[in-house]
Amino acid sequence: MPSLTLVQAINTALREEMQRDEHVLVLGEDIGKNGGVFRATEGLYNEFGGNRVIDTPLNESSIVGVSIGLSLYGFKPIAEIQFLDFIYPAFDQIASELSKLRYRSGGEYKAPIVIRSPYGGGAKGGPYHSQSLETFFTHIPGLKVIIPSNPYDAKGLLKAAVREDDPIVFLEPKRLYRSTKSEVPDEDYIVPIGKARVAREGKDVSVFAYGAVIPTVLEASEKAQQEGISTEIVDLRTLVPLDLEAVLASVKKTGRAVIVYEAPKFMGYGAEIAALIAEEALEYLEAPIARVGGFDTPYPYAHENLYMPTPTRILNAIKKVAKY
Amino acid sequence: MLDIASKSTNIDEAASKIIPYGTIPLYDYLNGIGNICQIFNIYVITGIFTLTVSQGFYAKPNILNTEMLSTGRIVGEDVRETIDPAPEEMKKIYTLMVLVRAADIQAITLQRQGRIGFYVPCQGEEASQVGSAYALKPEDWAFTDYRAPGIVITRGMSLKSFYAHLMANSEDNTKGRSMPSHWGSKALNIVTPSSPICTQLPHAVGVALGAKMKGDKIATIAYFGDGGTSSNDFHSALNFAGVFKTPTVFFCRNNGYAISIPVSRQTASSSLAVKAVAYGIEGIQVDGNDALAVYSVTKKALEKARNGGGPTLIESITYRMGPHTTSDDPKRYRDDGELEEWKTKDPLNRLRSSLEGRKLWGKEDENNAQEWAQQQVKEAIAHSEKIPPPHPRTLLEDVYSQPTWNLQRQLHQLSEELGGS
Numbered sequence: 001m002p003s004l005t006l007v008q009a010i011n012t013a014l015r016e017e018m019q020r021d022e023h024v025l026v027l028g029e030d031i032g033k034n035g036g037v038f039r040a041t042e043g044l045y046n047e048f049g050g051n052r053v054i055d056t057p058l059n060e061s062s063i064v065g066v067s068i069g070l071s072l073y074g075f076k077p078i079a080e081i082q083f084l085d086f087i088y089p090a091f092d093q094i095a096s097e098l099s100k101l102r103y104r105s106g107g108e109y110k111a112p113i114v115i116r117s118p119y120g121g122g123a124k125g126g127p128y129h130s131q132s133l134e135t136f137f138t139h140i141p142g143l144k145v146i147i148p149s150n151p152y153d154a155k156g157l158l159k160a161a162v163r164e165d166d167p168i169v170f171l172e173p174k175r176l177y178r179s180t181k182s183e184v185p186d187e188d189y190i191v192p193i194g195k196a197r198v199a200r201e202g203k204d205v206s207v208f209a210y211g212a213v214i215p216t217v218l219e220a221s222e223k224a225q226q227e228g229i230s231t232e233i234v235d236l237r238t239l240v241p242l243d244l245e246a247v248l249a250s251v252k253k254t255g256r257a258v259i260v261y262e263a264p265k266f267m268g269y270g271a272e273i274a275a276l277i278a279e280e281a282l283e284y285l286e287a288p289i290a291r292v293g294g295f296d297t298p299y300p301y302a303h304e305n306l307y308m309p310t311p312t313r314i315l316n317a318i319k320k321v322a323k324y
Numbered sequence: 325m326l327d328i329a330s331k332s333t334n335i336d337e338a339a340s341k342i343i344p345y346g347t348i349p350l351y352d353y354l355n356g357i358g359n360i361c362q363i364f365n366i367y368v369i370t371g372i373f374t375l376t377v378s379q380g381f382y383a384k385p386n387i388l389n390t391e392m393l394s395t396g397r398i399v400g401e402d403v404r405e406t407i408d409p410a411p412e413e414m415k416k417i418y419t420l421m422v423l424v425r426a427a428d429i430q431a432i433t434l435q436r437q438g439r440i441g442f443y444v445p446c447q448g449e450e451a452s453q454v455g456s457a458y459a460l461k462p463e464d465w466a467f468t469d470y471r472a473p474g475i476v477i478t479r480g481m482s483l484k485s486f487y488a489h490l491m492a493n494s495e496d497n498t499k500g501r502s503m504p505s506h507w508g509s510k511a512l513n514i515v516t517p518s519s520p521i522c523t524q525l526p527h528a529v530g531v532a533l534g535a536k537m538k539g540d541k542i543a544t545i546a547y548f549g550d551g552g553t554s555s556n557d558f559h560s561a562l563n564f565a566g567v568f569k570t571p572t573v574f575f576c577r578n579n580g581y582a583i584s585i586p587v588s589r590q591t592a593s594s595s596l597a598v599k600a601v602a603y604g605i606e607g608i609q610v611d612g613n614d615a616l617a618v619y620s621v622t623k624k625a626l627e628k629a630r631n632g633g634g635p636t637l638i639e640s641i642t643y644r645m646g647p648h649t650t651s652d653d654p655k656r657y658r659d660d661g662e663l664e665e666w667k668t669k670d671p672l673n674r675l676r677s678s679l680e681g682r683k684l685w686g687k688e689d690e691n692n693a694q695e696w697a698q699q700q701v702k703e704a705i706a707h708s709e710k711i712p713p714p715h716p717r718t719l720l721e722d723v724y725s726q727p728t729w730n731l732q733r734q735l736h737q738l739s740e741e742l743g744g745s
Contacts, residue, residue, distance in 0.1 A: 051537055057567055062526045062560035069530015072465075072515065073538070089556065096520045097527070105508050105516035106499035107722040141723050165725035194728075241728040 004184040007177040009151035010040045010116070013158035014078065016188060018048050021076060024162060027054045027063055028080030037082055038118055038177055060090035064115060068098055071111040076162060084119035084171060085128045091136075098167045099142030114161045114168045119147075120212035120262055121308050122175030126301040132212070132263035132294065137169040138239045138272075144193060145239040147171045149214035151184045153237060156191030164193060173212035180215075194238050196246035202232035205318050206250040208273050209260040210236040213309055217260050220314035229322045239269055247273060248281050255286035256321045260309050265293025287324030290317040406620040409458075411684050417458050417615050418675045418685070419693050421450040424474040425672060426697035427483060430705065431473070431490055435650040439709070440490045444505035446473045448613075448645030451671030452577045453547075454478045455618030456640070459626055460545060465531050466514045467524040467546040468507070471577070471644075475547060476507040479514055483704030493711040499722070500714045505649075522552040525561030525574065532570035532629070543629035545573040545622070551582025553599060554590045562637065566603035571629035573622065574637045577612060579644035584657035600637035612642030613671040616678065643669070716742055 004012065018024045026041055032055040035042035045053040056063050060081055067077035081087045087094070094115070102110040121130040137145050144166050148154035154172065161168040199214065200221060209217045214235055221231040234250050236243065251257050257277055259270035270291045277289055292309045300307050409417065428446050435443045446453060453474025460466060460479065468475050477486060485497065489507050492500030498508055498516055508516025517524055528546035535542045552558055553576060565572045576596055580587060593599055600607025606628075610621045618640055625636035643666040647654050654663075679685035720727065720735045727735070 057563055059560045059563065061557055062529070062564040065523065065526020065557060065560060066530035066533060066564055069527040069532070069544075070534045071530070072527065073531045073534030075534050075537075092520055092523055092556070093526065096518050097523050100518065101516070102724075103722045104498060104501050104506070104518065105510070105722075106497050106501065108497065108508065108510040109516055110725070112725075144724070241730070244729060 001183040001185055003181040004151045004155075005178045005181050006148070006151045006154050006172070007038055007040055009155040009184050010158060010172060011042055011044075012184065013155040013162075014041060014044060015047065017078075017159055017162040018044065018052060020188075021162075022052075023074060024076045024078065025052050025054060025070065026078045026080060027056050027067055027070075029056060029058055029063070029082050031055060031080050036080060038174065040080065040116070040118075040172075060086055060088075061093050064090040064093040064098065064113075067113045067115075068093065068101070068111040071113045072109060076113070078114045078116060078162065081115060081117040083125070083129050084117040084133050085125075085131045087115075087117060087133065090115075094137070094143070094169070095140050099140045101142075102166075103142060110165070112165045112167055114158075114164075114170055116158075116170045116172060118174035118177070119171040120173050120175060121299060121304050122212065124301070124304065125174075125299075126304075127298045130299040130304065132261070134169075134171055134211075134239060135263060135267065135269050138269055142167065143240065144168045145171070146193060146237065147173065147211035147239060148191075148237060149173065149176065149199075149211050149235050151180075151182045153191050153197070153235075155184050156189050157193070157237065159188070160190040160193050163190065168193075171211065175212055176215065191237070194241045194243055196243035197235045197237055198246070198250070199233040199235045200231065202230040202254070204230045204254055205256040205258060205322050206232045206234060206254045207258045207260060207314070207318065208234050208236060208247060208250075208270070210239065210269075211262075213260050213262050216309060216311055217314055220311040220318060223311060223315050224318045224322075227319065229318060231318060236273075242272075242276075244276060244280075247276065251277050251281050252284045255284050256324075257285070257289045258292065258314070258317045258321055259289065260292045260314055260317075262294050262308055264296045265291055266296045268293050287321045290321050292317045406616065407623050408616060409619060411682070413458075414616065414675075414679060414682075415684055415689075417454055417619065418672075418679055419696075420454045420458070420478050421474070421615065421672050421675065422693045423483075423697045423700060424450050424454060424477050426694075426701045427477065427486060427704075428473050430701045431487075432646070432650060434490070434705070440504055441492075442504045443490065443650045444470045444648075445644075445646040445650070446471050448643045448666065448671065449577055449579060450474050451615035451675065452575075452612040452618055452640040452642045455615035456545070456547075456575055456622040456638075459619050459623035461542070461626075462513065463540075463542045464513065464626065465528065465542070465544040466512075467528040467531075467544065468514060468517050469521070469524065469548055469552070470503075470505045470517060470519060471549065472505070472507060472517070472547065476509070476512070476514055479509075479512045481507060481509060481512060481514075483700050484707055485509070487704050487708040488711065491708050491711070492713065493708060494714045495708065495711050496714070499718045501722075522548050522555040522557040522561070524548075525552075525557050526564065528572050528574075529561050529565045529568075529570050529635075532565070532572040532635075533568055536568075536571060541630045543571045543573060543626045545575055545626070547575045547577065549582060550576060550578040550580070550587050550596060551585065551590055552576065553596050554582075562600070562603040562605065562635070565635040566605045569632075569634035571632075572635040573625045573629055574635065575622065576637065576639050578639050578641050579612075580642075581644060581648070581654075581658070583648045583652060584654075595639060597637060597639035603637075605635045605637060607637045607639065609639045609641060612640030613669050613674055615671060615675045642671070645670075 031041040032045040067079040274289045457475040457478035488495035490504040528544040532544040597607035597609045
């Protein structure tokens, strides 16, 4: 079994899906001969040519808007937004068009495209190459939102996304693109959309997280273990639709919940997880729910390592909840 | 493999070919001619774009910037080419315009009487809408905005479907999900529109690119208004279409106003059609109240698109005789005199006098057409008012291919709230 980085797993998924179905196209900026600024589309131009690996003008709205049109005509476009921070010009296309087309047309039209984009910090990208904007998309009915945290899931989830009949925002944690390698099967497999993964089993505290913060959560969990606290880590993988059963099962088991995400803490995705736990499993809770998020500031440059949830901050939350 | 990127236009080179115009006092010429709509002049600017004009279009210089005319930038040969439809088709175009006018007026009445919630009228734009839509083939794709009665009826939408949507009843194929005046139909290749301005343009480019890649000889047409030319996606779409030479016709109905804002507040460009130049595509102006002229330029642009000639921007110069919507009062921003003047250019009168001049139409034909249209409208409304609203469960359908758990729960809650219905 080959050992791949996360970005190689993405590349493999794209290649396999393009080989499987000639209607699968990729569109974006610098994705052709250049192979993408993160090399996610490396080699695809040579293999599939310029009609299936389409370098576009520098205009995110037309990347998404033209992808919608291609989808209407029977293609399966995978649009790359070079950095999630640059998706705002396409927001009208995503929020007003992509997400609502099936509904507003009474089910007559649909545009199940995949929008891929690297997100999150840790690459010294400052305010405009680092943001975690997932909540904007999870709040738009009609979209599905997926965030993998490891190479195996990245390949399986992206392949599932390409085959899904709904529009998907697929966010890739850029600081995990090359941070580690792990075994990724050569064969065709998918990771089902809407299913969380228990990354580590435990009994004292549940930690719910996704994407870029998962390795940090694992590190904090190790430290908690040394202090005698057993944590169960649930990697949500799909934010919409959320695997609520997995969340409730874990919190009913431990009675304690910490939610970790990198986006600004206030109104972040963890707020919905906290609310759902409070609505559906309050009687199981032994302690208040804790959230660890980014600070409620624009994403910073010099102190980004302090901005992103640190192992210490996560550990403190785990300890606080465990000892309540 | 198809090479989908076209070579770019050298604007400097094209501009150097502009010859000063100085032979025809065009402005006077245009104003001096009455309703002889079959006369139709095309002026070619060498190497850049075609400017198509017929009489009357610059009748309101405050609506359109006549800079381009007075500074003498219109040049080239006067080719006077039109594609006239066959006599029977001309009569059909006119009859459709009569039907659209009748349906439109009655829709406003329904709104005023509280029988529908909202309506976007099209009176004054019938020539632009019917004339252009009539040039489409069934396999072409239309992307409209919300001012589209003439387009959807010409494409074949029944008046029952037309009013079913306005009444948001259970025969509305879009299931009552949008405000009235957002007609769509997969059967008629009209992609259901949204309300934001020009967001449909990149979709028209995408479908056209897809068709080009598959080798299908179809074209797409995207409709929008003059205000739309200021929007982000006007740029996004024309730029992309120019680079990839997609078979797309961008049809701008320049009706003088974006709600209350005149065209002079949208752009300092000498026209809207001229914007095509910078995208390396052809731009055409046409008298949008002349149905035959509109038909002709649209048909040519569509054929060019289907044959690999790339996109065209058509600026169809017309006038919105009614309000922006039933929620608007144009008296706040327009002079009465302006409307009165445009009434003399009413597109229905224009085509009727042309047909009469060609001995294709008489008083009896007119009476029959009017009576038929009124009857169609009356029957459709009588039918549609008997139809119940969509079932409440449709509120929670079609969000995704399959309902997610939260939608399933919410459907259950709604069902309980409504007493298990």
